[in-house]
Amino acid sequence: MDVRESIKNLIKEALLSLGLEVPAEIHLERPANVEHGDWSTNVALALAKKAESNPRDLAGQLASTLESFPSDYVARLEVAGPGFLNFYLNKAWLYEILLQAVNAGSENWARSEQGANRKVIVEFVSANPTGPLHAGHGRGACYGDSVARLLERSGYLVSREFYVNDRGIQMNLFASSLAAHIAGEDIPADGYHGVYIKEWASEIPEDEDPLDWGKKRALSSHKEVLSALNIEFDSWFSETSMVDSGSIEKTLSMLEKAGASYEKDGAIWLKSTEYGDDKDRVLVKSDGEYTYLLPDVAYHLDKLVRADRLINVWGADHHGYITRMKAAIQSLGYEPERLEVEVTQMVNLQRSGEEVKLSKRTGDIVELSEVVKEVGSDAARFTYLLQSIDTTQTFDLDLVSKRVNENPIFYVQYAYARIRSMMKKADQIGFAPLPLSEVDLSQLQHHRELVLIRSLHELPDVVERATRELAPHQITTWLREFAADLHGFYHDCRILGDDVEPSLTQARFLLMRGVLVGLEVGMELLGVSAPAEMWRDDLAEEGDG
């Protein structure tokens, strides 16, 4: 049984034997301060009032009751602070954790069946095929992919989907911008003026239609840079395909039948105000053309049939769109909770501390491909996933690319490379690891060693929470702390060498195998690579000074 469950059960028994009511949830946490034990509970604080006792007295009674119970794990108990009950465990539980991690391997450690094979579609990026992806798209791309990875590890069947707005006004403007440039005419004022228009226009074969060709060109550009970022979509859902299949018209008539739409001023409107929207929204314009909304509703209906859970990653500028989309699916009888929209706040791109404005129209953009080229895929992903999506991000290209040494991604990767490097040497000097069951883990007594196992033990919880909150940056934070634990250990504790007892070498080598598992799981969830080696010379060649 899990240590935590075991302790919770002990507490429950103790409460019962004291004739106290057992709360629905016993709060057991890892104290921030190691001096406060391995686990801590606040039940005494929470129950004191009801029990008409003061928290410290109650905690004391609990402690003496608990001490009379046998436990494989608990070494001693302590009442502390205002009435916390702290548990100090035998080290055996840590050794158990280490063995579990090594046995599970990176494929299975921190994996759960929470998702129970439920289907989830994660829709992200979904940028218009009217130009290359820019640096701002990178955040949603890396976030969405990492969320998908978290869900996969938690037992969901995940599909990564890119919705392609390959028709409509913006698409036509894009095509006419290309055509105008080919014809040597001025690009329409409301058209696209990016430098890529010129480049792409020069590539179009004479007999090709600018719209069809431009769409393909943009999509291949998207795929190329996403692939460079280690992101592969399972499907690219075309808006045009829904015109061909008739699903847009079908959606329109469904809304009509549901009494969710009406005609006014020659346009067809969605009664989104009935579901909390500020105003009703146009579905079909008076000129007969669809707005962006209607095909998107049709698309979401399609997704609702295909999956149990829909997760959309939208930029902050689309936030106002959430209410009307939920209104639409709700008016057709779907629970609005089926659709979860995660909003990523803006990315302010800088070069040398100076802001670079992102605007496709003016042509003043930094393409995502440039970012990847400048800082590399791993650094780009790690940087995008460094902080919560709820905060505006400042991404300084020069900082991330120039200051390679100070970049947190290298700190984490170096931790991994150091271990792999040590293992390579171990192999070279003929070190033979014993079978797991023959390793004497009680050799691991050093503070640095115990801290590492504690951190390793946290990973499954961190993954669970990051999945629940759709917050991959929590993995980043854990990885940085875990890497710090490793570097500290590596500095203080030698693994190989004549001055290290063979049994200690065996135990530490096993510890390192466990640490590799943790690092691999974390890096896999972020989609960054785990290099077997890293050498300073690589840096010296690039840097110039």
Added chain:
RNA sequence: GCCCUCGUAGCUCAGUUGGAUAGAGCGACCGCCUCCUAAGCGGUAGGCCGCAGGUUCAAUUCCUGCCGAGGGCGCCA
């Protein structure tokens, strides 16, 4: 005016369903390589957790108001 997000060390950010002395990186300063990679380790300095109320045994965390920053409020997408 309304809606969303944010406000924590000089800078960039963490902070678990409310818990004990609020953390990390960078920057500054001081130390540590005869040793599995110094892309590392240790230490010092640096905080009215935006402000004011409220709830609670306990608030950086929850609620309300205010101040400040960013985003949105189209028959654009």
